[in-house]
Amino acid sequence: MDWTEKYRPQHLQDVVGNSGAVRQMYEWAQDWSRQKKPLILYGKPGTGKTSSAHALANDMNWEVVELNASDQRTKAALERVAGSGSTTASLSGASRKLILLDEADNLHGQADRGGAKAIVEIIAESRQPIILIANDYYSLTKELKTATEPVQFRALQARSIVPRLRQICAAEGVACDPAALEGIADAAGGDMRAAVNMLYAAAIGRDRLVAGDVQTSSKDERSTIFELVGGVFKGRRDAELLRMAVEVEDTPDAVEQWLEGNLDQMPDLASKAQGYACLSRADEYIGRTYRRQYYTLWRYASAVMLLGVADAAGGAGIHGRIMPPSRWQKMGASKKQKMVRAGLTRKLSEMTHIPEDALREDFFTAIGILVEQDPAGYVREFGLDADELNLFIHDKTRAAKVVKDVAKEEKAKEKKTSGKEKAPTKEKKGRKAGDEEPPADTKETRENPPPGQATLF
Structure with missing residues (x-):
């Protein structure tokens, strides 16, 4: 069995280094509520981010629902797995479910279309704790940064890595020269996973390690x-x-x-x-x-x-x-705009029964003029989101505000309607015990229904 998995920390007290980050995670989980922002653990690979999240779940008796970069992370997939998991209770008896999204900074490309936006929506509606993990905090979208609380994991010092390597050697019955362990810790560059892998590679087939045995097992130091x-x-x-x-x-x-x-x-x-x-x-x-x-x-x-x-x-x-490169950002924005335009054209074509080509070439400008005059009305009529509305009015801030205001109005209407349905009617309130009941259905009434009323029998 791989030593990195075999000796993965099971509790927060077993995590090496980053005591401040571990304490911040524990305090967040201890009195977690829906008002608290999700955590985003960020730092170099091998510093204990994912292991700490699993250890926290183990200490808190939480079930873990995990998605990583190898999974398809489209908006639909995220809502199906993480979205449903964040709003339902655990079936295994755990007190809560921890939604864990690894490599959150790798949401890009065709496979992850809409993923970042879906995460923000899931965060807003979640009834369960959420932790995101990223290597590069600065590559995250502004919306994700705003919606989460950052927890930084720093590279481990060599003197912190050596004791854990010594524990693993003792558990595996391998005698290790202190100079060999120090060499592995220095070569790992603050990466505990790399250090354990180097130790494992060097110890295969040996019951004793000296400094010369680990020379060929150094960490890949390719430049970035x-x-x-x-x-x-x-x-x-x-x-x-x-x-x-x-x-x-x-x-x-x-x-x-x-x-x-x-x-x-x-x-x-x-x-x-x-x-x-x-x-x-x-x-x-x-x-x-x-x-x-x-x-x-x-x-x-x-x-x-x-x-x-x-x-x-x-x-x-x-x-x-x-x-x-700034051109990459511009190309990404242009690609996103084309996708939004194509999706909007398809949606309007289905609603108006006009071919997409004709709609795009002959009617788009006219529709844009109408939307500019009454953006809120067309948001309700066509179900436009902020990106789609921005295509017509060319004002991103205004588009976001209009869509947000319309959503608030709709929620207020739903609450008002549901309140009316729950309130007893005036007729039911006024009826007393002695009031007459409606006349019973008789054979005569069935045979001679009121004019215009049809019966099946």
Whole structure:
């Protein structure tokens, strides 16, 4: 059995490090109510986020309903699994159900369409505690950040990892040299999962470990795109930048866009102009690569843009957060708008019995003028959401306010209607014990019904 699962902490007191985060989770769960925001646990992989959530559920006698990135997380799937789970009681006898959504920062692409919006809606209606888990807190949507309470998990210190490795060795009957455990803890880079995996790999077939046995089991230290971009602006050595470019998972065209997205942090206009010139030249090599399928040109593109931008930056560094390419955000917004327009056209076509092509080409402008004059009325008539209304009035803030106001009016009407149905009628209130009952149904009345009334028999 995998040691990471075998020795996963079962209780919060077994979690290594991050005592402040663990205490915050426990205090949140101890007096949980529907008024409390869900937690979002964020931090580097292997710092104990998921393990802490399961340990908390175990300590509180809560059942866990879990979804992760391997599951389909469309709006319908989330509402079916997490949505129903968050509004119903547990069938296993647990006091509550903990809705656990792992890798919440990976809600993207076609498979997860509408997922982030569905999570916010589930949070608003939930009757059960919810915990979300993410590696990158800054990649979450603004709506998710507003609706949740953040709990940060920091990388573990090596001196905190060593005692747990020593416990595992004792439980497995493996004698370990202290220098070997310290080497594993240092190589793990604050990742407990990586440390346990390295120990497991090194201990296979051995009953004793020394420092030399763990040299081949070190953590993968491949560079990230953030380290590469930061290194370029800090002016690292040429050979080091080229090595990092090979290690990152991103292709040269993606690296070029990352560099372009951060050129605004150049110290002056002359440096920025030089940086753009280098990126332009690199883009020519990238274009030739795709046209001719001659991927050797990629190395020239990498050298020109990395070394050229590094020279332009002059080691000034980046004084803000490294941002993803702005064009990606614009492309995502454009794609979302196309999806909203297609869905709205389909819905209006079904309601008006007009072909989609004719509706889009001949009637969309006219409908937009009518909606602009009475947005609330058409929200009720067509069931528009904020994104669909924004297509007509081109004012996102106003669209959101109109839809919110209409939803409040509808809820108020439902409450008023339900209150009237529950209240006794005036006729029932006034009837006394001696009042006459309605005449019984007789054969004569069935044979001679009032004019216009039909009978089956």
